[in-house]
Amino acid sequence: MIRTRIAPSPTGDPHVGTGYIALFNYCLAEKLGGEFILRIEDTDQVRSTKESEEKILSSLKWMGLNWAEGPDVGGPHGPYRQSERSEIYKKHCDILLEKEHAFRCFCTSERLAEVRAQQREAKSFLGYDGHCLSISKEDSQARAQKEDFVVRLKVPREGVCVVDDHFRGTIEFEWATVDMQVLMKSDGLPTYHLANVVDDHLMKITHVMRGEEWINSAPKHLLLYQYFGWEAPKLLHLPLLRNPDKSKLSKRKNPTSISYYERAGFLPEALMNYLGMMAFSMPDDQEKFTLAEMVASFDLERVSLGGPVFDVDKLTWLNGRYIREDLDVKAFAKRIQDWALNEEYLLKIAPLVQQRVDTFGDLGFLSAFFFADEVKPTEEALKASTKKDDETLLRIFQFGLWRLEALKSWKSEDIQEVFKNLATDMDLKIRDVVKPYFVAISGAASSTPLFDSMEVLGADLSRIRVRKAIDVLGGVSKKAAKRLEKEYRVLHIPKPQAS
Numbered sequence: 001m002i003r004t005r006i007a008p009s010p011t012g013d014p015h016v017g018t019g020y021i022a023l024f025n026y027c028l029a030e031k032l033g034g035e036f037i038l039r040i041e042d043t044d045q046v047r048s049t050k051e052s053e054e055k056i057l058s059s060l061k062w063m064g065l066n067w068a069e070g071p072d073v074g075g076p077h078g079p080y081r082q083s084e085r086s087e088i089y090k091k092h093c094d095i096l097l098e099k100e101h102a103f104r105c106f107c108t109s110e111r112l113a114e115v116r117a118q119q120r121e122a123k124s125f126l127g128y129d130g131h132c133l134s135i136s137k138e139d140s141q142a143r144a145q146k147e148d149f150v151v152r153l154k155v156p157r158e159g160v161c162v163v164d165d166h167f168r169g170t171i172e173f174e175w176a177t178v179d180m181q182v183l184m185k186s187d188g189l190p191t192y193h194l195a196n197v198v199d200d201h202l203m204k205i206t207h208v209m210r211g212e213e214w215i216n217s218a219p220k221h222l223l224l225y226q227y228f229g230w231e232a233p234k235l236l237h238l239p240l241l242r243n244p245d246k247s248k249l250s251k252r253k254n255p256t257s258i259s260y261y262e263r264a265g266f267l268p269e270a271l272m273n274y275l276g277m278m279a280f281s282m283p284d285d286q287e288k289f290t291l292a293e294m295v296a297s298f299d300l301e302r303v304s305l306g307g308p309v310f311d312v313d314k315l316t317w318l319n320g321r322y323i324r325e326d327l328d329v330k331a332f333a334k335r336i337q338d339w340a341l342n343e344e345y346l347l348k349i350a351p352l353v354q355q356r357v358d359t360f361g362d363l364g365f366l367s368a369f370f371f372a373d374e375v376k377p378t379e380e381a382l383k384a385s386t387k388k389d390d391e392t393l394l395r396i397f398q399f400g401l402w403r404l405e406a407l408k409s410w411k412s413e414d415i416q417e418v419f420k421n422l423a424t425d426m427d428l429k430i431r432d433v434v435k436p437y438f439v440a441i442s443g444a445a446s447s448t449p450l451f452d453s454m455e456v457l458g459a460d461l462s463r464i465r466v467r468k469a470i471d472v473l474g475g476v477s478k479k480a481a482k483r484l485e486k487e488y489r490v491l492h493i494p495k496p497q498a499s
């Protein structure tokens with residue numbers, strides 16, 4: 001039986017790219033009468049959060065997907081969260097050590113850094129130099145009792161690895177360019193590569209369909225399958241989503257989180273449909289189709305590799321068609337109610353507006369920004385929010401955005417803390433920092449309390465409004481961003497997150 005999976009790492013917002021890969025895996029399994037499962041890859045203990053896992057699961061469900069097995073529904077091959085499978089990986093790592101397909105590496109981080117620096121200098125292959133390969137089995141076992149070590153994959157230094165990708169045909173990799181990957185870290189936890197291969201095998205995955213950024217990992221994975229004596233699943237690497245300018249989809253240029261689209265008032269069926277169009281086309285080229293229609297017509301032959309462009313304007317246009325063509329007035333009203341006029345959301349807004357209105361008629365103007373995707377502040381309004389110069393204003397937004405992006409818990413107190421610390425670090429008064437944000441977030445110079453309002457709006461909508469404010473001020477070029485990042489580090493601020 002065909003079994004496919006989506007294996008997200010819960011390290012951030014649920015990405016539209018995850019929705020896209022999940023959708024294709026779901027369609028393949030459904031079409032062929034197989035099973036689609038969900039596994040949480042949380043081997044990165046530092047970056048993984050429960051909150052992110054919950055958001056990913058709820059976003060995929062919101063899009064209309066469901067899975068036969070997963071951490072929330074259980075199943076015969078569980079647990080489905082890698083952090084609960086440490087014993088399984090340890091056992092498999094021991095098998096590799098025993099068969100001498102893997103080796104303990106006792107190199108210190110200083111030594112590895114030195115080797116890397118030399119390799120950079122010599123412009124040679126960047127990777128492990130094999131220093132610990134020659135340690136005998138007995139010595140390795142003895143040293144393991146008293147020294148820290150990692151376990152690395154033994155990779156041939158000669159010959160080529162042939163990867164057979166369903167969409168691309170065969171791709172050859174020289175073994176000499178494949179690093180001796182760490183499989184088990186010094187804390188005894190596995191890396192992605194070991195856990196992913198062991199789980200795909202034990203969970204009986206037949207087709208691994210994932211983003212093309214993983215192609216370079218395929219040789220290591222195939223080697224692991226071979227070392228374990230297992231049959232490898234079929235590999236299918238889908239093209240990455242791109243911004244309209246063809247660069248890799250990034251949140252700097254487009255909202256990338258599924259929960260943004262939910263909060264901004266998109267319909268799940270429209271987002272699902274749009275993601276379906278990314279690397280797939282219907283036989284009659286129809287642009288509007290349901291999930292059931294996509295499943296019925298799904299065929300790997302119809303998947304194309306040309307870099308699919310995720311264009312928010314196109315998605316918005318498609319969403320508009322769904323609203324106008326598919327919903328009668330009653331259904332439309334019901335969907336608006338579900339989206340924002342529901343009791344849960346109104347109860348969050350009510351305490352922020354009650355003391356500020358005399359009539360209900362005051363509500364519209366005061367609270368409109370809670371019911372909008374964008375607030376479109378003008379450049380003049382943003383600049384009028386401060387007496388500081390334009391450069392400082394841009395820094396207030398960019399440094400604040402980086403900190404807001406790093407924020408794990410989106411509560412009013414946490415947001416306030418960000419602004420307080422930013423003001424201190426930039427040697428500004430808190431009001432100098434907060435006032436521009438009033439305009440960016442609410443569109444007006446004064447409104448409901450900023451931190452509470454940002455909590456209610458949520459991280460996705462709030463961050464996107466700050467990004468838009470930066471754009472309105474002329475944006476930050478790549479060169480300027482590098483300069484700002486340097487300054488930012490001097491301020492002892494956490495490193496900006498990758499987009």
Ligand code: GLU
Binds near residue numbers: 008
């Ligand atoms: N955890 C990986 C990710 O987040 C999964 C990659 C794969 O599908 O093998 O993309």
